[in-house]
Amino acid sequence: MEQLTTLDAGFLQAEDSDRHASLAIGALVVLEGPVPDYASLVSTLAARISGCRRFAQKLQAHPLDLAPPEWVDDPDFDMAHHIGRIALPHPGGDAELFRVVADQMARRLDRDRPLWHIWVIEGLADDRWAMLIQVHQCVGDGIATSHLFTGLCDESGAGEGVSSFTGHLRGGDENNSAPVQFGLHAVSLNPVSWAAELWHVSTAIGAAAVRAARGTVELSAGLLRPGGSTSLNGPMSALRRYSSAAVSLDDVNRICRAFDVTVNDVALAALTEAYRGVLDRRGERPVAQTLRTLVPVSTRAQDASGHTDNRVSLMLPLLPVEEDNPVRRLHLVHARLRRTKGTGQRQAGSALVTATNHLPFPLTAWAVRLLTRLPQHSVTTVATNVPGPSLPLHILGRRVLEILPVPPIALQLRTGVAMLSYTDNLFFGILADYDTMPDIDEFARSIEAAVARLVVSAKRRKTSKSRRSRQPLIGAG
Template sequence: MNQLTTLDASFLHAEDADPRANLAIGGLAVIDGPIPDHDLLMSTLARRIGRCPRFAQRIRLRPFNLGAPQWVEDPRFDIAHHVRRVALPRPGTDQELLRVVADVMSWRLDRSRPLWEIWVIEGLVDNRWAMLMKVHHCIADGIAATHMLAGLSDSGIDDSFARRIRAAKEAAEESETKSRVTVPSLNPLTWVSGLWRTSASVAAGVAHGARGAGELAVGLMRASSTSPLNGPITSLRRYSAARVSLGDVKQVCQEFDVTLNDVALAALTDSYRSLLTRRGEQLLPDSLRTLVPVSMRSAASFDKTDNRVSVMLPCLPVEEESAVQRLRLVHSRLSKTKAGGQHQAGNTFVSLANAIPFALTAPAVRLLTRLPQRGVATLATNVPGPRERLQILGHTVTAVMPVPPIAMRLRTGVAILSYADDLFFGILADFDAVPDIDELARGVEAAVGRLVASSKRRQRRREQRRLSLVVSA
């Protein structure tokens, strides 16, 4: 499809609504060994980006918004304009690297050109270098962007993580309705017919989704407790990252019968609790209403470069003191939110919007993105990444850190990505609003450590009880 869908275009509208917002997402790869020869690296990247047409396409707007924006080939395309090289100041610490990421994610991409950049960053300590890929959200969601980044590796788009996730999706899918349809013309008979077909395809889920739609509307419109996390943003950013063992997280999952996403969000809730407590904020049940994107990507569309997401708006239990009870509350609240049909409602809305001509939906979307939302405090998105380590020109990628966007009064955003044996939390924040962003990242690591310790104590107690039963027998 060479047209942006309503969902794709909404990221452009959200950016237009606030001159300080930047709706680009990113992925930071930290790579072992000396940086490759510049000409070799450029020729390799030029060859590999050819696998994805969006790298050479720019956006063309339609007159008076009578049609959706289109992807067209950029006749001026030059990879040298998009691949930049920068050296860290000595000694080239990880903190310096994260500051460069924050700076790069502070400014917008040039809409007159293809909406992406790759920053090659040299001078990192311990004989390392890094590569930051920055892509506008109108091109790709988190899964698609991760797929694009993997496409730059030596194994390319055939990397095992892509095949495994696709296989898992195929096994899990039963009769998933596609979340988008072909955008019809302005002929009333044509688009009414398309709308009817789309409505019929989602009719079975309407009753279930109605309650979810109401919950989404209330969550977005009703102001939550006054929070320093919700408010106007500046144009500058801070970035930090946390890294925890995937094995430790899986141990907690097994011990408490929860999901990886539950553990990640519980750790994030713990860290936000500490941040708000340090600031003297009152901790209430609705203090941390969180926008949680949910992938609606089918197995067949896994490798498509676009956006296929819906959302949930759970209130994470920042008011709970106990780490274990907090984890259980996260699990129960997410389960309740899913059962309430929020993500189905969002998906249905997107499907219906795509069935209506863009000229009719665009004004409504622009209006929605300009309304000052006060109900949501932060964003937390979880994306599956490669299970095996990637290679770039024979050099091992030791870490992949995601970079989410912030906009619409959200002063922090967190992206969670699994890579090889680790789980990474990438945190982007407004420069002025969150000067303690590093404490937020360290808090996530400490929270996972507490959950691991609790799971080990439970295991020891269980083993002691088992042993005592054997002895008494």
């Protein structure tokens, strides 16, 4: 039997600390019609899922948290418990589809069974149908979940580098030979007083020790220093809202070339502008400390892309929501992310959680439950970026049109945004507390508008450079 790591168990404990939290990762997959025969679809999905052992395992907890929960085979496993069917009300547009997504993501997965579910959604307009795939965060991170999805796809339509579960994904029990570094929520859930233990662990990694120690100071300060008070933090209700945005990767790459930034910089700059608009509409003045954002960073090696687990660290940059100029905002995002990477926050996150794995589990379980019940005002939101398939995918011969990510929200972070690339587009999935963001669709459109403004600026910059290059030198001729 394989035990959960401190990080994986921390997701369960964070969920237990808030009766309105549900820590499942979602992917909304929109496909061309017609909808396949339901029995054939279920049997095909069942055959492909059978190659991943984790999907037939459930958690076995120990009394009083004397040891971490363990993955055990479910003797009563039945696919019928994990694949459901939903028909959208007329007219079957995005509003009706997103309402179903929000309702299902607000509900917790049943811990008495394997922690995943697939909803087949029919009645979508324009001869389309959809699947909502839910996997609990303790099973794996966004990259692992993305590979789980590709395992459901037709091999002939999946393109190079995508194969079945049997050939590409291995159960968690096969990767115990190599040590794993973990991060993300566990860093914010465990006491900062464990810095002494971190020091002993980090000094063992040679030259990286000083950088990790400096990153620990940065993370601790970010988690302990209150940010600007806004309506984006606070207790959540039992209901959710969901929306999405899509931008062209060609446009994003044009911006990257014009301003010498990364795709992640562009995405976060657009997200920053959208949050600025939310605060402006509510009469809340955006200041420099307002938008401290939890940005997960993958620590997954290339040869571990198919393992079902969490392999992430984090950064806590302050996104420049106070800046009103789009181009200056983009450069500030780039500079702040570069600085954050340089302080060693990523290394500190991995080292800290490695240290917690050596502490007695009852202690870490108690600390997580205590800290996740306390109000926090330092981090405002979470934004995660996962690379998706670059080639078109198919399921039972039906082409996948869109893959819209759905992030979980917890720890009094009332909004979360996940970004995922698929073929020619970058998709943003936004999940929010129902009462916190009634303007969620306007928020999504603001992301698209922000990228469009940066495209215009990139074109102007290119035109200006071209004109300068054609001007004759003074005195030439």
